[in-house]
Amino acid sequence: MEQHWYTLRFRDGRPLIPPSLLAHDTLGEAFTSEDVPGWVAEVYYEAVENLAANKQCEPRTLMGYVIAHELAHLLLGNRHAPSGLMRAAWDLNDMFAIRQGSMKFSPSEGARMREALKTGISSAAAGR
Numbered sequence: 001m002e003q004h005w006y007t008l009r010f011r012d013g014r015p016l017i018p019p020s021l022l023a024h025d026t027l028g029e030a031f032t033s034e035d036v037p038g039w040v041a042e043v044y045y046e047a048v049e050n051l052a053a054n055k056q057c058e059p060r061t062l063m064g065y066v067i068a069h070e071l072a073h074l075l076l077g078n079r080h081a082p083s084g085l086m087r088a089a090w091d092l093n094d095m096f097a098i099r100q101g102s103m104k105f106s107p108s109e110g111a112r113m114r115e116a117l118k119t120g121i122s123s124a125a126a127g128r
Contacts, residue, residue: 030073
């Protein structure tokens, strides 16, 4: 089985991608490819800190959820879910769940991530 690398980068400023190509509230981004075994996710510290301040959320708590979301993209692919931790944009209800520590992956997302770690990315990505 081919070994895959999962890299998480923290940027203290804004994304390198032009702002016109990203949502104004982008907290992180995952760069994935089925052809390359190198996988990278970025978290934008300044954006996380700003959102945490605006939504009365502990920055370290929000950072943990953003990290989990972006690392999950490395295992699940770039799709988002209609609810839960893999939702594309977190609303007020989601922020409340984050503050309460109750935002979660769905059972199927959890199963797919465990499968990806056991058997390799290609099989999990196929289930997107």
